Amino acid sequence: MATYQLQLAHLYGNLLNTYGDLGNIMALKYYGSLLDIDVASRVVSVEDDFKAADYDLMVIGAGQKFEQSIALEDIPSKHDELAKYIENNRPLLAVGEGYQLLGQSYIDQHGNKVAGAGLLSHRSELPADQEPIQDDLVVKTKWGLNYHGHENHDLVTYLGKDEQPLGKVIEGVGNNQDDDTEGAIYKNVFCTNMHTVLDRNGDLAKRMLITALANKYPDADLTPQREFKIEPTY
Amino acid sequence: MSFKSSVAAGVGHLSYSVLHDVFNRGSSLPGLIALKIDPDILYHYKDRYDFVIVGGTNGKTTATALAVQALKQKYPDVLYNPTGSNMKRGIATIFMSAPKPKKKGLAVLEVDEANIVRIVKYFKPKAFVFTNLFRDQLDRYSELYATWDRMLEGVRMAPNATIIANADDPIFNSVDLPNPRVWYGFDDQPMGDLEAPSNTDGVVCPKCHHIIHYGFITYGGLGAYFCPNCGHKRPELDYRVTAVDEMTSADSTVKFDDYEFKIPVGGSYNIYNALAAYSLSRFMGVDQEAIKTAFEKSPEIFGRQERVQIGDKEMVIIMVKNQIGVDTVLDMIKTDKEPFSFAFMLTALPADGEDTSWIWDCNFETLKEHDIPYYLVGASNYKDAATRFKFGGFTDVNVEPDPAKLIDRIKEMPTKRLYVVTCYTAMRQLRKALAEQKLIDGGME
Numbered sequence: 001m002a003t004y005q006l007q008l009a010h011l012y013g014n015l016l017n018t019y020g021d022l023g024n025i026m027a028l029k030y031y032g033s034l035l036d037i038d039v040a041s042r043v044v045s046v047e048d049d050f051k052a053a054d055y056d057l058m059v060i061g062a063g064q065k066f067e068q069s070i071a072l073e074d075i076p077s078k079h080d081e082l083a084k085y086i087e088n089n090r091p092l093l094a095v096g097e098g099y100q101l102l103g104q105s106y107i108d109q110h111g112n113k114v115a116g117a118g119l120l121s122h123r124s125e126l127p128a129d130q131e132p133i134q135d136d137l138v139v140k141t142k143w144g145l146n147y148h149g150h151e152n153h154d155l156v157t158y159l160g161k162d163e164q165p166l167g168k169v170i171e172g173v174g175n176n177q178d179d180d181t182e183g184a185i186y187k188n189v190f191c192t193n194m195h196t197v198l199d200r201n202g203d204l205a206k207r208m209l210i211t212a213l214a215n216k217y218p219d220a221d222l223t224p225q226r227e228f229k230i231e232p233t234y
Numbered sequence: 235m236s237f238k239s240s241v242a243a244g245v246g247h248l249s250y251s252v253l254h255d256v257f258n259r260g261s262s263l264p265g266l267i268a269l270k271i272d273p274d275i276l277y278h279y280k281d282r283y284d285f286v287i288v289g290g291t292n293g294k295t296t297a298t299a300l301a302v303q304a305l306k307q308k309y310p311d312v313l314y315n316p317t318g319s320n321m322k323r324g325i326a327t328i329f330m331s332a333p334k335p336k337k338k339g340l341a342v343l344e345v346d347e348a349n350i351v352r353i354v355k356y357f358k359p360k361a362f363v364f365t366n367l368f369r370d371q372l373d374r375y376s377e378l379y380a381t382w383d384r385m386l387e388g389v390r391m392a393p394n395a396t397i398i399a400n401a402d403d404p405i406f407n408s409v410d411l412p413n414p415r416v417w418y419g420f421d422d423q424p425m426g427d428l429e430a431p432s433n434t435d436g437v438v439c440p441k442c443h444h445i446i447h448y449g450f451i452t453y454g455g456l457g458a459y460f461c462p463n464c465g466h467k468r469p470e471l472d473y474r475v476t477a478v479d480e481m482t483s484a485d486s487t488v489k490f491d492d493y494e495f496k497i498p499v500g501g502s503y504n505i506y507n508a509l510a511a512y513s514l515s516r517f518m519g520v521d522q523e524a525i526k527t528a529f530e531k532s533p534e535i536f537g538r539q540e541r542v543q544i545g546d547k548e549m550v551i552i553m554v555k556n557q558i559g560v561d562t563v564l565d566m567i568k569t570d571k572e573p574f575s576f577a578f579m580l581t582a583l584p585a586d587g588e589d590t591s592w593i594w595d596c597n598f599e600t601l602k603e604h605d606i607p608y609y610l611v612g613a614s615n616y617k618d619a620a621t622r623f624k625f626g627g628f629t630d631v632n633v634e635p636d637p638a639k640l641i642d643r644i645k646e647m648p649t650k651r652l653y654v655v656t657c658y659t660a661m662r663q664l665r666k667a668l669a670e671q672k673l674i675d676g677g678m679e
Contacts, residue, residue: 010432012434013433014429014430014432014433014434014437014445015438017432017433017434017435017595018369018372018435019372019589019591019592020590020591020592020593020594021433021591021594022433022594022595023591023593023594023622023625024594026594026625026626027627028624030624030625033412043432045445046443046444046445047444062437062591064377064378064379065370065377066377066378066379066438067438070438070443073443104454109377109379109380134588150588150589150590150591152372152588152589152591175526195589195591196594198589199594199621199622200616200618200621233617233618233620233621233624234617234618
C-alpha cells in the first residue's frame with residue numbers, strides 16, 4: 001500500500017464516456033503509483049449524492065450531446081458542492097463536453113443555446129462555419145512546457161475574465177479561431193479540448209496529483225514527488 | 235420508365251461490363267455514371283423487386299450475406315450488394331449489373347445509416363433489419379442519437395415496412411412507430427440485476443433518462459435491459475437464442491428457437507449476425523433446415539478475419555475500427571485454448587478515424603486472464619498504443635512501428651499463433667507486405 005491515498009470522482013463517468021476519459025484516470029493512477037499514491041476512482045452520476053469534502057481529484061470527460069443534456073439536468077443537485085470543491089482549490093480536469101458543461105452557456109444537440117452549470121465563466125458557441133474541429137493540437141503552457149494532443153469538438157469556447165488559457169496554440173485550433181488560446185485554468189480547474197490529455201502530457205497529471213496531495217497532506221514533505229521526472233509518451 | 239432512365243441504365247450496364255472485364259471488379263463507377271445521367275435511376279427498379287434494407291453499425295455485411303444464402307433456398311432471384319458498397323451509387327451499380335428477373339425478385343441491400351432515407355425515397359421496403367448502433371469512428375457526425383434520427387427519417391417514409399430489430403439494443407425501442415415490429419435477441423441466461431460498465435455508450439433509458447439496468451449483458455450495452463425507474467424494458471422476443479452450447483475462437487454451436495445451428499466463426503457478435511439473418515429468413519418464410527444448410531456452407535462470409543500461414547506459424551489478422559469491435563474480438567480470442575501471442579496495430583489516418591481516444595475504452599486488461607507470453611504494439615501510432623498498454627499495467631510489451639515487419643517478428647514469438655488486431659491502414663500495410671512475399675493473394679481487400 002502506498003503512503004498516500006487519494007479519492008477521485010469521475011463525474012458523470014457513465015454519461016460523458018465516449019472519448020477515452022478512462023485514459024485520463026488511468027494516467028492519474030499510473031503516475032500516482034510512481035509517486036507513492038494510491039488513486040481510487042468512483043463514478044459520481046445522476047442522482048448520486050456528492051459531497052466536495054469526500055474527493056481529492058475530479059475528472060469530467062467528453063461525450064455525446066444527448067448524455068451531456070442529461071448531466072445538465074442533474075447539475076443543480078450538485079451545484080453548490082461542486083462550487084465548494086472548486087473554490088477550495090481542489091484539482092479538476094474537464095475535457096470537451098465536460099468543459100463546455102461547466103461554463104455559462106453552450107449549444108445543445110438541437111442547436112439551442114442553453115445555460116450551462118455556471119461554475120466557470122467561459123461560454124461555448126457554434127463556430128462561424130458550423131464545422132466540427134478536428135486536428136492535432138500543440139500548445140505552449142504558461143509553465144513553459146508544450147502539451148500535445150488531438151482536438152475533436154464542435155463548439156468554440158471563449159474564456160471569461162477570471163480564466164487563463166491552459167496554453168497558447170502553436171498548432172491546431174484550440175478554443176476558437178480568434179484568440180490562439182486553448183483550454184482554461186481557474187484555480188486548480190484545468191479545462192481542455194484535447195481528448196485523453198493526461199496520456200500524452202504526464203506533466204499535467206503530476207500537477208494535479210501534487211496539488212491534491214498538498215491539499216490533503218499539508219504537512220507532508222512532497223520533495224520526491226516534485227522532483228519526479230515525467231518521461232514523454234508522445 | 236423514362237427515356238433518360240433507360241439511357242442511364244444502359245450506359246451504366248455497359249460501363250459495368252467494360253469495367254468488369256478490365257479490372258475484374260465492378261466498383262461503384264457504373265452507378266456513378268448512371269446517376270450523373272439520371273439521378274433518379276433507382277425508380278427504374280422499384281417494381282422488379284421486393285426490397286429489404288439492412289442497417290446498423292456492425293454486422294451489416296455479414297448479416298446481409300448470410301440472409302441471402304438462406305433466402306436463395308426459397309427465392310430464385312435474390313440480389314444484394316456483396317462488396318459492402320452501401321452508398322447510393324454502389325446500390326445503383328448492383329441493379330444495373332444484374333440480369334432482369336423473370337418474375338419479381340428480392341433485393342436485400344446493406345445501406346449505410348445516413349443513406350437509408352435516400353434509398354427509401356425510391357422504393358418502399360418490405361422490411362428493415364437493424365443490427366445494432368454503436369459509436370463508430372469518433373468523428374462528430376456519428377453521435378448515436380443523431381444516427382438513429384437519420385435512420386428514422388427513412389423508416390417514417392415506409393410505415394408499412396416491418397422492422398426486424400435487435401431487441402437487445404435499447405435504442406431501437408426508443409421511439410413509438412406505426413410499423414409492424416419483429417424482435418430478436420438472446421434468451422439463454424438467467425436474469426440478474428446488472429449495470430453496464432461505466433464507459434458503455436447509450437445506457438440511458440430512452441423514456442425517462444435514468445441509467446438502465448440489465449437482466450444480463452451479452453456485450454457492450456446489449457442485453458435484456460430494463461429501467462428500474464419507469465419500467466421500460468426489452469420487448470418480447472419473436473426470434474431468440476435459446477442456448478449457446480459451445481463457443482471457441484473458431485466457431486459456435488447455438489440454438490435459435492431450440493433448433494441447433496453451427497456458426498463457422500467465433501465471437502458472440504457473429505451469433506447476433508447469424509440471428510439477424512435467421513430472423514429475416516424466418517420472416518420471409520424460409521425453414522430452419524434451409525437456414526442451417528446456408529450457414530454451414532458459407533464460412534467465408536463471416537467477418538474480417540484472415541488466417542495466414544508463415545512457415546510453421548499462423549498469423550490471424552482481425553480488423554477493428556472502434557472500441558466495441560476490439561472488445562468483442564478480445565472476448566473471442568480469449569476462447570482460444572492454444573497458447574498465442576497478441577499484437578495491436580494502431581493507425582489514425584482518416585480511413586481509421588483520426589481520434590484515437592477510443593483505445594482507452596477498450597478492455598485490453600481482460601487479456602491478463604490469459605497467460606499470453608508475448609505482446610506487441612505497433613504501426614504509426616505505436617507510441618499511443620504503447621502508453622495504453624503501459625498505463626494498463628502490461629510490462630515487457632514489444633514495439634514495432636512498421637506493420638510489414640510483423641512477418642519477420644512472428645519468428646521470435648514463443649507461440650505458433652499470433653493474433654493481429656489492427657486498424658484499417660495498418661492492415662493494408664501488412665497485407666501488402668504479405669502479398670509481396672506471396673503469403674496471400676494480392677487481390678483487392
